[in-house]
Amino acid sequence: MDVVIEDRKLxxxxxxxxxxxxxxxxxxxxxxxxxxxFHLAESMADISKHPFGHPHPMTGDHIGTWSIDLAQPMRMLxxxxxxxxxxxxxxxxxxxxxxxxxxx
Numbered sequence: 868m869d870v871v872i873e874d875r876k877l878x879x880x881x882x883x884x885x886x887x888x889x890x891x892x893x894x895x896x897x898x899x900x901x902x903x904x905f906h907l908a909e910s911m912a913d914i915s916k917h918p919f920g921h922p923h924p925m926t927g928d929h930i931g932t933w934s935i936d937l938a939q940p941m942r943m944l945x946x947x948x949x950x951x952x953x954x955x956x957x958x959x960x961x962x963x964x965x966x967x968x969x970x971x
Contacts, residue, residue, distance in 0.1 A: 868914075869959040870905045877965060890965065897937045898965065911947065911957035925968070932963065940969045 872878040880886045886895040920935040931950045934942040944963040
């Protein structure tokens with residue numbers, strides 16, 4: 868699958884090789900694992916089947932966005948072009964941000 872990093876801070880840390888410096892070593896490893904999983908997947912259907920990271924659609928203010936777990940309580944938020952597209956047809960995701968979705 869194609870992955871577009873929309874989060875400017877994340878993209879900059881990846882480009883400059885400063886992911887561990889920005890997010891810490893353990894979190895950086897998880898971010899890289901999740902990004903690799905997206906790259907290796909043929910479609911979003913492959914990602915949704917994996918137990919790692921618990922990928923799930925968001926609710927409330929984040930409708931149309933999905934979340935995948937990193938280190939509690941942090942999540943990687945992402946979306947694709949048309950939320951109505953069936954998972955097996957989703958071939959590109961947009962990484963929106965790394966966020967504590969529980970706000971604490």
